[in-house]
């Protein structure tokens with residue numbers, strides 16, 4: 001199974017591991033990573049301190065884009081990744097994809113207002129705003145490993 005997390009056109013982490021079930025990933029077989037200097041330095045530092053198995057690394061507490069990508073990868077490797085919104089489109093009025101909102105949050109949009117400015121989500125009826133907030137909260141580590149109803 002290959003688990004990949006990425007910022008489009010920027011940083012990515014790709015881990016190949018045994019097993020086919022994301023809830024019970026097996027042993028890590030191969031790690032590929034590519035990214036900006038900050039991202040690569042962070043990965044090298046983590047590897048030096050905690051070894052090659054990403055699933056054993058502590059969750060990063062910062063909310064820069066590198067930390068968020070790494071947190072996602074670690075949670076996936078632990079079988080604990082529970083993204084709070086599973087539909088492909090989060091804002092139906094403006095047809096904004098969940099992925100678009102998520103990428104905006106990873107790239108630095110950490111409030112609903114900034115997400116709205118960057119993606120147009122929540123600019124009509126506003127019923128998607130709580131979902132946008134859940135995505136922000138999850139990405140910022142406010143609800144790690146928990147599913148919001």
Ligand code: FES
Pocket residue numbers: 090091092093094121122123124125126127128129
């Ligand atoms: S569903 Fe997003 S503004 Fe209506």
